[in-house]
Amino acid sequence: xAGVIQSPRHLIKEKRETATLKCYPIPRHDTVYxxxxxxxQDPQFLISFYEKMQSDKGSIPDRFSAQQFSDYHSELxxxxxxxxxxxxxxCASSYRPRGNEQFFGPGTRLTVL
Amino acid sequence: xQEVTQIPAALSVPEGENLVLNCxxxxxxxxxxxxxxxxxxxxxxxxxxxxxxxxEQTSGRLNASLDKSSGRSTLYIAASQxxxxxxxxxxxxxxxxxxxxxxxxxxxxLQVKP
Numbered sequence: 001x002a003g004v005i006q007s008p009r010h011l012i013k014e015k016r017e018t019a020t021l022k023c024y025p026i027p028r029h030d031t032v033y034x035x036x037x038x039x040x041q042d043p044q045f046l047i048s049f050y051e052k053m054q055s056d057k058g059s060i061p062d063r064f065s066a067q068q069f070s071d072y073h074s075e076l077x078x079x080x081x082x083x084x085x086x087x088x089x090x091c092a093s094s095y096r097p098r099g100n101e102q103f104f105g106p107g108t109r110l111t112v113l
Numbered sequence: 114x115q116e117v118t119q120i121p122a123a124l125s126v127p128e129g130e131n132l133v134l135n136c137x138x139x140x141x142x143x144x145x146x147x148x149x150x151x152x153x154x155x156x157x158x159x160x161x162x163x164x165x166x167x168x169e170q171t172s173g174r175l176n177a178s179l180d181k182s183s184g185r186s187t188l189y190i191a192a193s194q195x196x197x198x199x200x201x202x203x204x205x206x207x208x209x210x211x212x213x214x215x216x217x218x219x220x221x222x223l224q225v226k227p
Contacts, residue, residue, distance in 0.1 A: 031212055042202060042217040043157070048210065056210030090157065092215075101147070102206070102215060106156040 002026055004105035006091050012111045013081050021076040021108045025093030031055075032074040033102055034066060035090040043090060049074060081112045115140045115207050119218035126193055127226050134188040134221045136203035141181040144206040144213055148177050148188050151200045151220070160201075161188070193225045 005024040013019050025032050031050045035043040036059075045058035049068035060066075063081075068074045072093075078085060088109050092102040116139045126132055136146075148160045161170045161177040163186070169178040176189040186203055200222045204215040 033212065033214065035215070042219045043204075043215070045214040045216070048212040048214060050211050055212040056214055058214060088154075094212075101145070101159070101162050104149075104157045104159070109154075 004091055004093050004103055006089075006105040006108050008108060009106065010109050010111075012113065014113055015081055015083065017081050017112075019078045019081060019110060021078070021089055021091075021110070023074045023076070023091030023093075023105060025072050025074070025091075026095075026103055029093035029095050029103070030072055031094045031096065031100075032068055032072065033092040033094075034060075034074070034076050035092065037088040037090065037107075038084075039087070041087075046076070078110075083112050086110060086112045115143075115205060115216050117203065117205060117216055117218040119201075119203060119221050121221060122219070123222045123224075125224040125226065128193060128195060130193050130225075131189070131191050132193055132223070134190070134201050134203075134223070136186040136188070136218055138184045138186075138205055140207070141184060142208055143181070144208070146177075146179050146186050147204045147206065147215070148175075148186075149202045149204060151202060153200075157202070190223075193223075195225050195227050198223055198225050 033048045034046040037043040046060040066076045088107045091105045094100040149157045163179040174191040200220040202220045204217045
């Protein structure tokens with residue numbers, strides 16, 4: 001069965017640079033979620049989209065922005081990177097929101113030097 | 114605000130033991146509860162999902178229960194094996210916006226010794 005695809009899997013950036021993470025949901029899934037997991041931490045909800053509209057926002061810095069495109073894939077744009085942005089970034093998708101299971105991608109490991 | 118607590122934070126057992134991981138939460142207004150496994154530096158593997166209206170789910174050697182009234186869930190692992198060594202996270206899908214969001218506990222790191 002098709003799973004959530006995230007690219008790139010690993011990314012190394014310098015401070016103050018910009019990064020773009022991509023997420024391709026499971027076919028027919030219309031809802032996308034982004035989570036950030038810092039070293040030794042539990043995953044924290046960043047933002048979600050349903051039918052290409054932002055649905056909910058968590059602890060996402062103003063330096064980050066995201067969108068969902070017409071083909072339902074999503075991109076997380078991160079600017080002015082800081083050392084503290086080094087983390088594992090997970091994307092998850094579901095078919096319809098509100099209570100349906102979220103399926104997680106393998107994550108993108110971002111390292112900021 | 115939903116708070117999720119997992120006890121113990123770490124657990125070491127000999128191979129073959131049955132064990133229970135605990136998860137408690139403060140707000141019973143949830144869609145479902147999910148247990149995940151995470152190996153070091155790796156992704157999240159979903160183990161079991163219990164809908165809000167259910168009491169338990171079973172998959173192989175794993176059994177998860179949910180008691181919303183007391184704000185508790187347990188993950189029971191039977192006949193533990195060294196391959197079960199990992200961090201186990203419980204996560205609650207809470208009402209939030211149009212989509213809901215998962216709130217995770219901080220996990221229990223399990224080591225099963227041969």
